[in-house]
Amino acid sequence: xxxxxxxxxxxxxxxxxxxxxxxxxxxxxxxxxxxxxxxxxxxxxxxxxxxxxxxxxxxxxxxxxxxxxxxxxxxxxxxxxxxxxxxxxxxxxxxxxxxxxxxxxxxxxxxxxxxxxxxxxxxxxxxxxxxxxxxxxxxxxxxxxxxxxxxxxxxxxxxxxxxxxxxxxxxxxxxxxxxxxxxxxxxxxxxxx
Numbered sequence: 001x002x003x004x005x006x007x008x009x010x011x012x013x014x015x016x017x018x019x020x021x022x023x024x025x026x027x028x029x030x031x032x033x034x035x036x037x038x039x040x041x042x043x044x045x046x047x048x049x050x051x052x053x054x055x056x057x058x059x060x061x062x063x064x065x066x067x068x069x070x071x072x073x074x075x076x077x078x079x080x081x082x083x084x085x086x087x088x089x090x091x092x093x094x095x096x097x098x099x100x101x102x103x104x105x106x107x108x109x110x111x112x113x114x115x116x117x118x119x120x121x122x123x124x125x126x127x128x129x130x131x132x133x134x135x136x137x138x139x140x141x142x143x144x145x146x147x148x149x150x151x152x153x154x155x156x157x158x159x160x161x162x163x164x165x166x167x168x169x170x171x172x173x174x175x176x177x178x179x180x181x182x183x184x185x186x187x188x189x190x191x192x193x
Contacts, residue, residue, distance in 0.1 A: 011088040014095050016106035018067045022093075023110040026050040027060050028117060031069060031086060036171040040073030040085035089171045118186045136181070146192075154189055161187055 013019060022028060033049045034041060047057040061084050064070045073085035093110055095103035122142070129137055149157065166172070170182055 010090040010092055012092045012094055014093075014099070014103065015067075016095070016103045018069070019093060019095070019103075019106035019110045021063055021067045022069070023106070023113045024060070025113065025117060026052055026057070027064055028113060030057070030060055030064065031091075034070055034084060034086040035089045037085070039076070040083040042081055042083055046084070118184065121184045147189075158189055 013022070022031065027050075029050045030046045033046060043058040043061055044054045046061065047054045050057050050060065052060070061070065065072075065084070069087055069091075070084050071087050073083040075081065076083055093107060095107040099107070125140060129140065132140075147154075147157075165185060165187075170176075
């Protein structure tokens with residue numbers, strides 16, 4: 001059983017400058033972390049996630065704040081400690097069909113950065129899979145299916161998949177069951193010709 005909080009507003013990012021600001025592996029890791037953290041995190045806490053020093057992480061946090069992607073969170077009581085939180089727990093990248101070449105290039109760069117991260121996660125899993133507990137080894141799943149659908153059917157399928165995923169989103173679960181782990185799920189439904 002899941003204890004889901006209501007989903008907050010999803011922000012659409014179409015500005016090429018903001019897309020370029022996000023197309024950095026450390027910033028993607030920071031955004032992912034802050035999007036799932038209640039109460040935010042400090043530069044030192046984000047540094048561990050991003051694999052950088054706290055001072056380098058502070059730079060990336062300031063850049064993300066400059067573009068309105070994160071904001072200062074309420075203090076935890078130590079005035080010297082700066083706590084950051086995501087402006088929105090969910091964002092969507094879309095330059096639009098009529099976007100100019102600059103916006104298209106920025107969207108492509110950000111998409112490629114996400115794909116590289118997702119592919120690295122899959123490679124990391126494959127390397128460590130033999131050492132995983134049997135239940136997790138059996139639960140992991142790779143699938144590639146070719147479907148024959150109309151555009152309307154694809155919209156319906158996408159909505160159904162999202163509805164299945166929603167109750168398990170890390171940022172929405174207050175008390176995940178004991179033994180739960182963070183799992184990366186990539187879902188793509190793209191026409192091929």
